[in-house]
Amino acid sequence: MANQEDFYQNVYEVVKLIPFGRVTSYGAIANYLGAKRSSRVVGWALNSSHKNSIAIPAHRVVNRLGLLSGKHHFQTPNLMEERLLSEGHVIVNDQIQNFDAVFWDPASALSL
DNA sequence: ATTTTGACGACGT
DNA sequence: GACGTCGCCAAAA
Numbered sequence: 001m002a003n004q005e006d007f008y009q010n011v012y013e014v015v016k017l018i019p020f021g022r023v024t025s026y027g028a029i030a031n032y033l034g035a036k037r038s039s040r041v042v043g044w045a046l047n048s049s050h051k052n053s054i055a056i057p058a059h060r061v062v063n064r065l066g067l068l069s070g071k072h073h074f075q076t077p078n079l080m081e082e083r084l085l086s087e088g089h090v091i092v093n094d095q096i097q098n099f100d101a102v103f104w105d106p107a108s109a110l111s112l
Numbered sequence: 113a114t115t116t117t118g119a120c121g122a123c124g125t
Numbered sequence: 126g127a128c129g130t131c132g133c134c135a136a137a138a
Contacts (some may be wrong), residue, residue: 114138
């Protein structure tokens, strides 16, 4: 039964499955979980992730524009950008360049 | 218990 | 294409 807790756990699972050098969006995760209109809850799940004692590459999750909307919620505001840069991404004005090329859609990748 | 906000997204103007 | 409004759901005030 897809309880809310399962939803949160599901978000963590998906985020942890994001391959190196790839990123996805809140909406994409929500869509994969069957709640494409609940993208905000995905953000809340990630916000709650730092309480869950589990490592989650939340820096690989940005909004649909490739903007690092949640960088301020990290340990340090520049940690997200630094990590993305370390993975080979190009960040300009807090936005991932060539976002479409590095976008990883769980609904497509996990559906195969 | 009610109101407001928030790491979003889609649609309308 | 920039800006505004609504929808969705959950947590904090």
